[in-house]
Amino acid sequence: MNGYSPEIGGIFVFRGSLAAREEHSLPIWGYAGLGRHHDVIEVFRGNWALLCGDGIAPHVGRACYPGTGILPCMTASSLSLAADKTLLRQLMAIDTTSGQPSDPALKVIAEKLQAAGCEVHRLEGAADGRGNLIAIAGPVGLEGGLTLSGHIDTVPAGEGWSSDPRTLIERDGRWYGRGSCDMTGFVAMATNLLAEAASLQRPLALVLTADEELGSIGAGALVDQAAKLPPLPKSCIVGEPTSLRIVRLHKGHLKFTITVSGATGHTGTPVSGVNAIDGLRHALNSIEAERSRLEELRTKESAAFFRVPFPVLAPVRLSAGCAWNVIPSEASVDIGLRVLPDQCASDVLDDIRTALAAAMQGWPLAWSLEIYNDNPPMCTQRGAEIDVACRALVGQDQDIGVSYCSDGGHLTKLGLECVLFGPGDIAVAHRPDEFVPIEDMVQARGYLKRIISARCGGNS
Numbered sequence: 001m002n003g004y005s006p007e008i009g010g011i012f013v014f015r016g017s018l019a020a021r022e023e024h025s026l027p028i029w030g031y032a033g034l035g036r037h038h039d040v041i042e043v044f045r046g047n048w049a050l051l052c053g054d055g056i057a058p059h060v061g062r063a064c065y066p067g068t069g070i071l072p073c074m075t076a077s078s079l080s081l082a083a084d085k086t087l088l089r090q091l092m093a094i095d096t097t098s099g100q101p102s103d104p105a106l107k108v109i110a111e112k113l114q115a116a117g118c119e120v121h122r123l124e125g126a127a128d129g130r131g132n133l134i135a136i137a138g139p140v141g142l143e144g145g146l147t148l149s150g151h152i153d154t155v156p157a158g159e160g161w162s163s164d165p166r167t168l169i170e171r172d173g174r175w176y177g178r179g180s181c182d183m184t185g186f187v188a189m190a191t192n193l194l195a196e197a198a199s200l201q202r203p204l205a206l207v208l209t210a211d212e213e214l215g216s217i218g219a220g221a222l223v224d225q226a227a228k229l230p231p232l233p234k235s236c237i238v239g240e241p242t243s244l245r246i247v248r249l250h251k252g253h254l255k256f257t258i259t260v261s262g263a264t265g266h267t268g269t270p271v272s273g274v275n276a277i278d279g280l281r282h283a284l285n286s287i288e289a290e291r292s293r294l295e296e297l298r299t300k301e302s303a304a305f306f307r308v309p310f311p312v313l314a315p316v317r318l319s320a321g322c323a324w325n326v327i328p329s330e331a332s333v334d335i336g337l338r339v340l341p342d343q344c345a346s347d348v349l350d351d352i353r354t355a356l357a358a359a360m361q362g363w364p365l366a367w368s369l370e371i372y373n374d375n376p377p378m379c380t381q382r383g384a385e386i387d388v389a390c391r392a393l394v395g396q397d398q399d400i401g402v403s404y405c406s407d408g409g410h411l412t413k414l415g416l417e418c419v420l421f422g423p424g425d426i427a428v429a430h431r432p433d434e435f436v437p438i439e440d441m442v443q444a445r446g447y448l449k450r451i452i453s454a455r456c457g458g459n460s
């Protein structure tokens, strides 16, 4: 059947091109790709038009063209999925690489949430233009409710993509593009969930941070501004890509640099200087010994870390010297320390420092150990309200800890109890051809709607 069915909000199938949008006067408030053989769904005020192929212009609500017809009315979930895709596409097109301004993407989100009646706070981050955002739907400040959290930044697009990393491509049941999985897909969904929420009895908050991929720098800024923040529901879901598993633990990541001073001179006459690399060798031997010691260590939470149940100490970058014939006057190594969630990073670092001091005792010149950044571990107790609620939701009994970091550690410092839970697999994050399975997005949305409904009431 061809035609227009306003009662059921029917879908028009036109043979038309995207450029044809310009030829009609109805305002378009969004669009999203859907379906295997159709590129784009155009969303007009209350009406849906599915455009497929190229050719003549569509005239919305007026006519159909040969070979087209009305599809079954869209279900609420497919409409929501289309809205998530629309926003993800929009956000993905903005360069949100860590260190770049987060404001353009946050502006899109803020405007959408303000229009939906949410309370929106734009907050300063580590630098100009790299702020964070907190939005709240429903009654602010009441007990209970739920906080959703995500980072707005992504790692650099990098090389090796099959398609433009800033253009959302749908292929084989997946949405491809930088951030689709880690974690703009979740950010788009969470934003829409707030915008859609109605008649909430308890608050539903959204915390979006900048520069997570640089070591949760934006979340750290939130901790620094704790006194200025609006009240946030204590139970929090951080939407990192966990393949829809509930993760209540992650390690911390403390980054530090050891620098050893030498004295420059001509390499032909070694006694004319002091080679800093010799000193760094002592330091690296000490780090190696500490690494072996830590690999034997187990804590109560080790069991949740199946593959790497111990703290990790990893030298990652060396620098020294300037020429073949010049004795290096300085040598340094950058090291990452990933402590278990129930360890105190500063205690572990004190041990490392003590061992290092012993190893460097005979070194005639200066050396130093300086912390670059400390991303705290996330250690939500088994049995915490959010842990229990999320486990019940997905039917998971197993404890899972992960070795990557999130904003969850800093959010814990704000008094929140966090679990990680989100669509997509961390294994495809930070790589070319990053993608999120559409089925994960559908399921995540279903789970989140249920938990919002249970914790905040109203219609989400």
Ligand SMILES: [Zn+2]
Pocket: 151, 182, 183, 212, 240, 241
């Ligand atoms: Zn992430």
